[in-house]
Amino acid sequence: MEIKYEPVLRVVDLWKSYEDLEVLKGVSFDLAEREVKVIFGPSGSGKSTLLRCINMLSPPDKGEVYLSGQNLIAPSVNINAIRARIGMVFQHFNLFAHLKAIDNVSLGLRRVKGLPKEEARVKALETLERVKMAKWADHYPAQLSGGQQQRVGIARALAMEPDVILFDEPTSALDPELIGEVLQVMLDIAKAGTTMVVVTHEMGFARAVASEMIFLDSGIILERGTPEHMLTSPKSGRVKFFLKQIDILYGRHEELIKLPDEDENK
Amino acid sequence: MIFQELPEQLQDFLRVLEYWDHILVGLTKTLWLYVWALLIGFFLGLLFSILRQYGGRILSRIATGYIELMRGTPLLVQLFLFYFLPFSLNALLEAQGLPFIPIGRWRFYVSTTIFNRTLTVVLLDHATLIGILTLGLNSAAYQAEYFRGAITSIGTGQLEAAQSLGMSRRAGIFHVVLPQALRRVIPAWSNEAAYLPKYTLVVFYIGVSELFAKAHYIISEIFLTLATYTIIALIFLVLITIISKLLDFIYKRTAIPGL
Amino acid sequence: MNDVPNFATIFFYILRTGLPATLMLTALGLLIGFVLGLTLALMRVYGGKELGWLASGYEKLLRGIPVLILISIFSFGIPGLFWYLEPLERPLAGCILALGLRSGAYQSQIFRGAILSVNPGQMEAALALGMSRFQAFQHVIFPQALRLSVPSSSNEYAVVIKDSSFAYGVGITEITKSGLDIAGNFIELWALSMGVVAIIYFLFTYPITRIFGERQTKKLKKLGMGGG
Numbered sequence: 001m002e003i004k005y006e007p008v009l010r011v012v013d014l015w016k017s018y019e020d021l022e023v024l025k026g027v028s029f030d031l032a033e034r035e036v037k038v039i040f041g042p043s044g045s046g047k048s049t050l051l052r053c054i055n056m057l058s059p060p061d062k063g064e065v066y067l068s069g070q071n072l073i074a075p076s077v078n079i080n081a082i083r084a085r086i087g088m089v090f091q092h093f094n095l096f097a098h099l100k101a102i103d104n105v106s107l108g109l110r111r112v113k114g115l116p117k118e119e120a121r122v123k124a125l126e127t128l129e130r131v132k133m134a135k136w137a138d139h140y141p142a143q144l145s146g147g148q149q150q151r152v153g154i155a156r157a158l159a160m161e162p163d164v165i166l167f168d169e170p171t172s173a174l175d176p177e178l179i180g181e182v183l184q185v186m187l188d189i190a191k192a193g194t195t196m197v198v199v200t201h202e203m204g205f206a207r208a209v210a211s212e213m214i215f216l217d218s219g220i221i222l223e224r225g226t227p228e229h230m231l232t233s234p235k236s237g238r239v240k241f242f243l244k245q246i247d248i249l250y251g252r253h254e255e256l257i258k259l260p261d262e263d264e265n266k
Numbered sequence: 267m268i269f270q271e272l273p274e275q276l277q278d279f280l281r282v283l284e285y286w287d288h289i290l291v292g293l294t295k296t297l298w299l300y301v302w303a304l305l306i307g308f309f310l311g312l313l314f315s316i317l318r319q320y321g322g323r324i325l326s327r328i329a330t331g332y333i334e335l336m337r338g339t340p341l342l343v344q345l346f347l348f349y350f351l352p353f354s355l356n357a358l359l360e361a362q363g364l365p366f367i368p369i370g371r372w373r374f375y376v377s378t379t380i381f382n383r384t385l386t387v388v389l390l391d392h393a394t395l396i397g398i399l400t401l402g403l404n405s406a407a408y409q410a411e412y413f414r415g416a417i418t419s420i421g422t423g424q425l426e427a428a429q430s431l432g433m434s435r436r437a438g439i440f441h442v443v444l445p446q447a448l449r450r451v452i453p454a455w456s457n458e459a460a461y462l463p464k465y466t467l468v469v470f471y472i473g474v475s476e477l478f479a480k481a482h483y484i485i486s487e488i489f490l491t492l493a494t495y496t497i498i499a500l501i502f503l504v505l506i507t508i509i510s511k512l513l514d515f516i517y518k519r520t521a522i523p524g525l
Numbered sequence: 526m527n528d529v530p531n532f533a534t535i536f537f538y539i540l541r542t543g544l545p546a547t548l549m550l551t552a553l554g555l556l557i558g559f560v561l562g563l564t565l566a567l568m569r570v571y572g573g574k575e576l577g578w579l580a581s582g583y584e585k586l587l588r589g590i591p592v593l594i595l596i597s598i599f600s601f602g603i604p605g606l607f608w609y610l611e612p613l614e615r616p617l618a619g620c621i622l623a624l625g626l627r628s629g630a631y632q633s634q635i636f637r638g639a640i641l642s643v644n645p646g647q648m649e650a651a652l653a654l655g656m657s658r659f660q661a662f663q664h665v666i667f668p669q670a671l672r673l674s675v676p677s678s679s680n681e682y683a684v685v686i687k688d689s690s691f692a693y694g695v696g697i698t699e700i701t702k703s704g705l706d707i708a709g710n711f712i713e714l715w716a717l718s719m720g721v722v723a724i725i726y727f728l729f730t731y732p733i734t735r736i737f738g739e740r741q742t743k744k745l746k747k748l749g750m751g752g753g
Contacts, residue, residue: 057430080434081432082432083430083432088430090426092423095427096428096442097446097524111433140523143524156431160431160432231363243509339727340688346722347716358713481594502591502594510600518700
């Protein structure tokens with residue numbers, strides 16, 4: 001029996017150019033509730049742009065985005081209200097430097113959702129507890145490590161109880177030792193049922209919780225499939241090459257990092 | 267008499283200081299001009315820097331044009347321009363037989379008597395008003411540049427994060443960018459704030475009776491040019507140092523780690 | 526000329542009559558400021574404690590005194606000054622001296638900043654080649670510092686040419702004074718005349734600060750210089 005459901009997020013044929021450069025050339029996918037999608041690919045492939053098109057920080061030139069059935073491109077839509085339902089976690093954290101951790105998390109609750117101060121504070125503290133940062137609630141971002149800042153960033157997005165959270169390479173700017181704590185938090189909330197779109201090259205995370213992996217190259221979806229499919233037997237040679245590069249990067253491959261020579265296939 | 271034994275320079279200084287009531291009046295007037303100019307410059311400068319950074323094409327260009335014009339022309343010329351404008355307009359209007367702008371001789375002042383001398387400070391009259399406005403408009407252009415530097419140093423990520431929560435651009439600017447920018451700008455702004463008193467002298471040329479004007483008056487009475495100017499210069503040095511240290515203190519008190 | 530002067534007449538009159546004095550004040554003031562500023566900067570960077578303290582004190586002093594007062598002091602405050610000049614030339618010399626002394630204090634800061642922002646590795650490399658500190662400064666540090674100081678120096682030029690307007694107060698016929706002169710008794714012209722004066726100053730400041738300010742900074746970044 002087919003159960004009809006409305007996907008939380010529908011991205012339909014997105015096109016985006018900056019000046020003369022075409023960054024996205026017709027990207028589409030659906031996202032169901034509680035689903036985790038991982039988007040990966042070489043730099044410049046348009047992954048960050050894709051996320052920013054979804055929450056309209058940088059609206060697409062062509063195509064549509066639907067959040068729980070609502071068309072985000074429609075002129076009558078209140079984009080701020082929509083953004084309150086889409087969370088974002090940034091590569092460089094973007095924590096509000098002048099606010100303590102607890103205030104970073106509660107600012108959105110107070111100013112956007114209109115919660116009274118005390119209620120916002122309680123909720124913020126609970127969310128910080130979920131990301132294991134409650135002890136540092138009164139610290140300023142500059143007093144926290146990168147991993148700690150990013151966890152606060154995740155709490156800030158979580159507290160708004162959005163329909164979906166977008167992650168823009170959340171661990172790329174972190175020292176290796178700090179990546180683990182952030183990935184653990186992301187695993188926890190994924191298992192708890194959060195709907196997520198994650199741009200990352202952390203394949204372990206993808207294998208653990210992703211329902212689908214999408215390979216983006218030069219603005220086009222080159223291949224998509226389950227983690228088992230993508231990580232063991234991808235069809236495209238491009239994907240194979242990219243995955244091999246990641247393995248080399250993490251030292252899991254027999255080959256060492258090679259200096260560029262004629263063998264480089266691009 | 268003791269006075270006869272002091273070196274000549276010191277004698278000169280003391281003779282200048284006999285006019286302490288005039289000096290005090292002049293100093294008060296100078297401070298009065300300074301505070302108003304600083305305030306006007308602050309709010310107007312903040313407004314212009316926000317317009318320039320976030321204003322959209324037309325507003326941004328207007329703000330930039332204003333800033334470049336005020337910074338590219340001498341304060342004295344601006345002062346004369348604004349002061350003469352009503353008079354010139356009146357002359358033109360009169361020639362056409364049209365009613366003209368009333369520039370009355372009005373004044374608001376405070377007066378007090380200390381040690382048998384009466385001190386009167388004119389708080390507002392036509393020339394003082396023009397002076398304060400010009401100083402304020404001028405200072406606004408320079409302060410706007412400091413604010414702009416602070417705003418751009420904060421980076422676009424902060425506003426992005428605020429918007430991603432659902433805050434409107436305006437709310438994001440007001441609640442996230444500005445608080446940080448205002449704290450970041452304090453060192454550079456203190457520079458402008460501390461040295462602004464120096465420029466208030468220029469209103470002497472439109473007849474405002476502040477410290478520089480008083481210096482001229484004293485010189486016209488006792489002809490001790492060097493001594494008088496030296497004392498005035500010292501007053502400014504002390505004033506500026508006090509303001510600097512005060513702002514330094516405030517900055518250290520409100521420091522936030524990482525800002 | 527018995528009819529009312531118009532915009533063009535005013536414009537060219539001011540240029541003819543006032544510009545020479547303004548340019549002389551600015552050029553000589555900046556020159557004195559350059560020599561003085563460079564000396565003070567060297568004193569602060571390489572001079573050791575006492576010299577550094579002296580230079581720093583001079584800076585604080587000259588930055589805290591309004592330029593109008595400096596001009597007044599040197600134009601007719603010191604009776605014996607410029608004894609070798611004609612009485613009418615003395616205010617001009619006084620203004621130039623005042624502008625120069627003031628500019629020296631500010632250029633000192635500019636050069637000190639520029640010298641310090643040259644990569645310290647440059648000095649190390651020069652010494653490693655066997656140069657003396659003086660040679661290293663002359664051939665390696667100074668050229669780079671000079672280029673780094675261009676944006677700030679263009680700003681200082683604008684400041685000095687604007688301050689030269691204060692020479693009006695001691696009777697020198699520079700741009701501002703000639704603007705007032707030509708307007709004369711025609712009250713309706715006063716504002717217009719000042720407007721023309723403003724435009725003239727703007728023409729002499731904005732293009733230069735625009736060219737040597739921002740673009741120079743961007744070019745420097747491209748060449749990879751500075752940012753020690």
